[in-house]
Amino acid sequence: MVIIQKNKNIQIMDYQQILKDIHQAIQPYASIGKQADYIPALAKINPDQFGMCIHTIQGKTFMHGEATTSFSIPVFRRQFNISDIRNQ
Numbered sequence: 001m002v003i004i005q006k007n008k009n010i011q012i013m014d015y016q017q018i019l020k021d022i023h024q025a026i027q028p029y030a031s032i033g034k035q036a037d038y039i040p041a042l043a044k045i046n047p048d049q050f051g052m053c054i055h056t057i058q059g060k061t062f063m064h065g066e067a068t069t070s071f072s073i074p075v076f077r078r079q080f081n082i083s084d085i086r087n088q
Contacts, residue, residue, distance in 0.1 A: 015054050019064035022052065 030050070037043040051067035 015056070015060075015062040016064070019052050019054065019062060023050065023064055 030048070035043065035045075035047045049066050049069060051063065051065035051069055053064075053067040054062045056062075
């Protein structure tokens, strides 16, 4: 955990550094696996793209990599649908 300031029991996290640290930690695994080519929209995407974004409840946004790149979410959408069904 990276803390840039501690003040009266309030910790201010260095989210930008945390994102960089996560990216560095997962780099050894970047070439493992196979791109999902069974979904046409995903097959067209550069497999080396990587981006992360954190939006805090204070309204601040921190990004790393290609966090502003649009992408298709058919796989994620399925997981959200399953989650919705389970919560009903």
